[in-house]
Amino acid sequence: MTSHAKTRPQRRVAAGLLCIGAGALALTSCSSGGTASSQGTSGGKGGKVKVALILKEFTNPYWISMEKTAKQEAAKKGIELQVTAGKSDDDTTSQITQIEQAIAAGDKGIIISLNGDAVNNALLKAKKAGLVVVAVDTPPIPASVADVTYATDNTQAGTLDGKWAAAKLNGKSADIAMLDDLSDQVITVDVDRDHGFLQGMGIPVGNPNVNGKEPKSGQYTGGKGGSYKIACQQPTNGSVTGGQTAMETCLSKDSNINLVYAINEPAAQGAAHALKAGGKTGVTVVAIDGGCSNLSFVSSGQVGATAGQFPGKMASEGVDAIAQFVKTGKKPTNQQGKDFFNTGTKLYTDSPQSGVSSINTKAAAKMCWG
Structure with a gap:
């Protein structure tokens, strides 16, 4: 669900650990800190391009659908995608941890559906470290916290x-x-x-x-x-x-x-x-x-x-935006006159x-x- 956000994580796990979800079934937590899954393919010069997808939580089919599409697009673009999520729609603590882990891992970008504006400082830290920050579904407040937001109006x-x-x-x-x-x-x-x-x-x-x-x-x-x-x-x-x-x-x-x-x-x-x-x-x-x-x-x-609304389009646009940044150095932007990019x-x-x-x-x- 949904959603200009004010307020909303999970620990990354080793590549061998994977939470598997299907259909509308809830995904089981990989650790007390949250849930995570990863998909990797080689890409980029000198090694793999790593991107973090941080969702609100892993029980709503909406987020499961977004994860599925993001993984498919990441595979096409040669991106190693690490997927994590909060325990609930208001879990910002886990998302902050996940953002910090993405920075430490040397990721090129973060795609996130914010659980609240408590994550803003961590995202600004990621931008300062050179990561592209893409918000999906939920535009941050202020919009400038993310480089671009792909969302429903x-x-x-x-x-x-x-x-x-x-x-x-x-x-x-x-x-x-x-x-x-x-x-x-x-x-x-x-x-x-x-x-x-x-x-x-x-x-x-x-x-x-x-x-x-x-x-x-x-x-x-x-x-x-x-x-x-x-x-x-x-x-x-x-x-x-x-x-x-x-x-x-x-x-x-x-x-x-x-x-x-x-x-x-x-x-x-x-x-x-x-x-x-x-x-x-x-x-x-x-x-x-x-x-x-x-x-x-x-x-x-x-x-x-x-x-x-179309969560798959949000996810694929986010992956494409970071892949384009890696290729050209050009950061994505919102639609002119809006604080997000409308996905319909x-x-x-x-x-x-x-x-x-x-x-x-x-x-x-x-x-x-x-």
Whole structure:
């Protein structure tokens, strides 16, 4: 899940040690400090070009998909890729350790999905040591911490969800549950998706830098417009269990919730489980991710719509950027006028709404990941 980050490691292991993950299965930790795997091919003048890929964690299929694509691209480019990750979306301690290990190992670059701005100083240290720093999925704050960020326009992704939801409501009142990522850290992906959804609904965000500051009730202006209230705002840690617990908490506060925004698909699926267990029907759930495993939830209507993103493109662009730097000495840069390089998003739904661009699950199956 997702995600301008403010805040989020693992110890490298010998080349003979490898954590192996398949499909949506969680990868087992190689050490108490975190998880790691490596793939090496010869490349570069005078030996192997080494690059560190540091993910948020290793249980979400999103990161597993990113790892798979990065390894494939690294093999094509003659790069030795060392893959590590945090224990969770907010584990910055491990990522700091992994960054320091990449510097000590003489890596040419780091590709990282930040778990938070606590890693910023370590990344600046890496840049000072001559490494190219590529952020993926989660732009750092400030953006200059990384040389380039390859990411979804998370505000746009959230906006697609919000516009679709407002159109589907068709003027009905919206009783909304906001299922975010974290509550104790400010992460750009979390804020951007949340605020994008609100903007798509036509609800003012309040403080543009923090979640939860919007007016708790009023009129939404998206679609035909109508009244709304924010029934609850809960963290999910971007997980199925977190989404289910958050949704259960929300329903205990307001049993009339009819619209759920979720930070990512695991959180949305957890919410769907809670709604089903509670016997709740007629509740619209929206999410962001674009995983193949989620399409059944969309086709069944348990998740009404999801904004698909492309983690493989982020990963391959990151590997290519460092390979190009090694070859030419030219560092990658963000798109002009942006603090990231947009890798695109599309809305997947089998309930299309007028005025909102989308594709159905059959078409989405040709471009989903995982």
